[in-house]
Amino acid sequence: MSVFDIFLNGIKKTIDNLRMWFILFGVQLVFAIVLLRPLGDQLDKMLGHSLMGQDVLRGIGMQVFLEFIIDYGQSASPEVKLIWIIGLIYLVTSIFFNGGILGVFVQDDKEFSAHRFFGNAGRYFGRFLRLFLFSILFIIAALLIHSGLGALFNSIAGDSEPLRILFLLIKTGIFLFLLFFINMIFDYAKIGTVFRDRKRMGKTALQSWTFVFQNLGRTLKVYYLVALLGLLCFVIYSLVGKLFGPSTSLGILLLLIWQQMYAFCRIGVRLNFFASQTILYKELTEPYLKAWFKEDAT
C-alpha cells in the first residue's frame, strides 16, 4: 500500500469510528467548560452590566483585556493552578483513552463498542503511563539539544542579528521536529504494545526507535501527511473564522459553531495519526508476524 493509500485508509478508519470521535470531543469540551467557568464568572462580574463590553464588539477591546488582566490577574492564581491541575488530569485522561483508541484501530474488524473502548483504555493505561514517563526523558533530551544548539548558534552568529534570528528559527524548527519525532516514536510504541500485548515498556520504547529508523521514510511520510492535513484544517479554520465577527449575535453563534467544528476536526486529525500509523505498522510488521507465527506452529 502506498503512503497516500495508508493516509486515506486512516481517514476512513477514523470516520468509521465517529462515536469514538464524539466521545473524545465531548470529554475535551467538558474539561474546557470546567476551565472556563471561573473565568466566565469573572467576566460576567466585570462586563455583565457594563457598556465596556461594546469596545470588545467594536474590535477595540485592548483596554478591556488589560483592565481584566490587571484586575483579575491579582486574584488569578487559583485559576492558574486550576489550569495546571485540569491540564494534567486531561493529559492522564488522554493517556487512558489512547489505549481505547488503539484497541479499536488494531481490532478494526469489529464494530465500535463503548464497552470494548473503555475496556482497552483500562487494560493499557498502566503501560501507556509508563511509556509516557519514558517519553519525558526524551523530551528533556530534546530540550538539552535545543539549549546546546542555542549556544552553538550564538557563537557562530556573533553580532549578526539576521543570523541570530535565522538560527533562532532553525533552532525552534529542530526542536519542534524532535518533539514530533518523539511523539511519533512513542505512537509506534503504543501501537506495538497493543499489537503484541507487550508489557515491558522500556524495551518496547527502544524497539519502536528501531522500528522507526528501519522504516524512516515511510513513517515520516505518513506522519507528515497527517500533519499536513492538520495544517490544512487550521488554515481553512483561520481564513473562514475571520468572516465571523462579534458585531451580531448570529456572528458569535457562527463563530462558536465554526470553532467547535475545528476542535472536532483537530481531534479527528489526532485519531488519524493513530489510525494511519496503525495501518502502516500492520503492513510493515504483518509478514514478520505471519512468519513468526508459522515458525512457532512448526
Place this chain on the structure above:
Amino acid sequence: MRKSAWILGILLLHPHILKSQVIFENPLSPRNANYRMDVTLDVEKKQIQGHQVLTWTNLSRDLVQELQFHLYLNAFKNNRSTYFREKDGDTGILGEKEAWGWIDVNTLIVDGTDLTDRIEFIHPDDDNEDDQTVIRIPFARSIRPGQQIQVEMDYLAQLPYVYERNGYRKNFFFAAQWFPKIGVYIDGAWNCHQYHAHSEFFADYGVYEVSITLPREHVVGATGTLQHTNESGANKTLTYRAEDVHDFAWTSWPEFRVAKETYKDVDITILYDKDHASSVPRYMRAVEIDLDFFSQWVGEYPYPGITVVDPPTGCSGVSGMEYPTLITAGTFWSIPKGLRFPEVVIIHEFGHNWWYGMVGNNEFEEAWLDEGINTYTEIKIFNTYFDKDRSLIDIRGIRVGELDFNRAQYIGITRRDYSVKNAWSFIGKGARTFLYVKPALMLLTLENIIGQETMDRIMRTFFQRWKFRHPKTQDFIDIVNEIMGESYDWYFDQILKESYELDYQVASVCTKKVIKPMGYFDHEGERIVLPDSGERQRRRGIDYGLKDSQNRYLYESRVDIHRQGEVIIPVDVLIVFENGDSVRHVWDGRDRWVRYDFLRPTKLAYAAVDPDRKLLLDSNFANNSRTVKPQRKALNYLNTRFLYWFQTMLHLFGFFG
C-alpha cells in the same frame, strides 16, 4: 567660484581660524558652566584620558565656600556603589568580565591653586561610604555672587562594559556621564546627588567645546556640532561645540553607517548598525514628527542638528536615552512595521530635548516634570499621527494604543506611591508608573477637563517661560493657575502629591413601574384604604399616579453613583432611558455617593459616569457604566473565544500523552 573655494579652504586650515564658530548670536541660557575639554580615547584599555577647563559663574547671591562635582562613572566601580545597591547588587556581567568603570581626578586646580589634595568623597543622599560618585572641594576663601572661576582638571575615565546608559563593547564606545561634572548651586546649597539606579540628572547650562582624539577609522557622533577635524597618523581629533546645553555625550564605532537629512533647517544624522538599516527611515520620520509637533505646539528646536545613535547588537544597555542634541534609539533586525517601538523610543527621547534639554528641571528630585510631561507629549503625538487604538502595536489582529499601554502600567498599582519625590525612592516599577505614566494621565485628564486649547496655552507658556532654566513643580502649577484664572492646587495636591486613587462607579441602577398606592390615605376628609376596586376608584376620582397625562405608564428609576477612590473631582453622569431620552448631571464628587431618582414614562436603560472617558486616571473603566439589562453579547463572544483557547491548550496537553 573655484577661487573662492580655495580661499575658504586656506582660511579654514589656518590655525587661528580653527576656532570654533559661534552657534547662537545671543545666548539662550545663563551659560554659567562652560567646559573646554581635550580627551583621548584609548581603544585598547577602554579609557578616556581627559583634560578639562571649567569656567563656572556663581549665579546665586551667596558666598560659595566649596565646589561639588559628580563623578558618575564611579557608580560602576564596584557592587557596593549606591547604584548597584539600589539594583540589589545585580551587576550583570560586569563582575564576570572584570569590566567595571571608574573615574579618577588626578589634578584639580582652581584659579591657579592646586586643590587636588582637598578632594573628598561625600554621600549627600545616603550614608554609603563605598559610593564615590560625588566629591567636594572646600575652599579657604569664598566665591562671591557673580564671580567667575576656572577649574582645571585632569582625569582618567575607565568605561565599563555596556551595562546601562554608557560603556564599551568590543570597539563600540558610548561616553555618557563620563567626565567630572559640576553640581548645581541652587536655593543656597549645592544640589549634587549621587548616581542612582532609578534617577537621571541635573546640571547647569553652558557651552561645551570638546576635542576628541581617537583612531581615524572610528565614526563619531556627539552632542553639538562638529567644528573641525584634524587627522594625524592613525588618529584624528574631532572638535565639537555645543551651546546652551547641560550635558555632553558622544559615541564612536568604526562600523557605524551614517544617514543624513535636513528637515526644517535641522540636520538629522543617524548613526546605525547595518543590521538595522530598515529602521532608519522610521527613525527619520519619528524625528520629523517631533520637529513638526513641538514647533507648532510649544516652540521650535533651536539647535542646528540632532544625532540619533542606533546601538549595535549587544549594546541595548545604552538604548533609549536622551542627551542634548543626541539621543539613542532601539530596534532589531526585521522589526515589523506594526510594532512601533523604534518610533516610540525616538519620539520620547527626542521629546526630551524640550522637556529636560531646554526646560532643565531637576531630574533627581522632580523627574515627573520631564518624564511625565514628555510621556504626555508622546501619547498626544501617537494619538495625532497614528490610529489611536492601534498606535503602538498593530500586528496580526493584536492592537494596542499608546494610551492603553501606558494606562495599563498604572491602574494595577494606583495607591502604591506618589509622584513628587526623589526619583530613586521608588520600589519595583514605581518610578516608571509614578514619574512617567501617572503624571501623563494627569495631564491628559486635565486637558480633557479644561479643553485642548487652554492646555496648549499652559504648555506653551511653561516652555517659553522656563526654557533654559530650572523649573519646579510649583512653577508648573502656578502657570496652570495663572492661565485658568483660578487655583487648581486641589487637582495637583490630590493627584501629584498624594497616592490617592480615582475611581467612580455606577453602583446600582434599577427601574420599575410605579406601583399602586397601598394602605390608609386621607382623601377629602375621609380615611380610605387603597387600592380601591376599579369602580370605587373611578367614583372617588383618585389619581394613583400610575400614568402620565398622555396615559403612558410611569416608571420609577434610581441610579446610585459611588466614589470608590479618594480623589475628588467633578464628574459627568449620563443617564439614558429606553426611549432614547437622556439626562446629564455634573456631580462634584464631594460625598462618597450620590443618588438620582427619576419618574418618567419610560424605563431606565443605563447610567454612565464619565461617559466621555475624560478622567483617564480612573482606575476602572468597567464599573463606569451599568445597564439595567444584562450585556450578554460581549460576554458570549469572550466566552466563545476563551472556550476555544482552553480547548486548544488541552489539545496540546493531550498530544504528548
